[in-house]
Amino acid sequence: MYAIIRAGGHQLRVSPGETVWMNRFEAQPGDAYENDQVLLVSQDDGEVQVGQPLVAGAKIQGTVVEERKAKKIIIFKRKRRKGYRKKQGHRQRHTVVKIDAIQS
Numbered sequence: 001m002y003a004i005i006r007a008g009g010h011q012l013r014v015s016p017g018e019t020v021w022m023n024r025f026e027a028q029p030g031d032a033y034e035n036d037q038v039l040l041v042s043q044d045d046g047e048v049q050v051g052q053p054l055v056a057g058a059k060i061q062g063t064v065v066e067e068r069k070a071k072k073i074i075i076f077k078r079k080r081r082k083g084y085r086k087k088q089g090h091r092q093r094h095t096v097v098k099i100d101a102i103q104s
Helices: none
Strands: 002-007 010-014 019-023 032-035 038-042 048-050 059-069 073-079 084-090 093-103
Touching (some): 002 032
Antiparallel strands (some): 002 010, 019 093, 038 048
């Protein structure tokens, strides 16, 4: 069983028991997470429910595990022959959620 959800401006495929990295939102480790923005639900027997745009009555329940930073990316800008060089790093913050159940 899996579902496609909308969270933090992205669409994510989630399954019960899976750990998912989402864009950061305000939550403490151990807090309950609930999302009713379910776009698609696929059952184990092959039955698929597609929302228009959301699946009515479907809900994802999970638990917030931690807040993490992604791997650092380097932004380097330069202009030829001018001596202009600029280096900047960025680490995106994510909230890690363990999916407990999918209700449809």
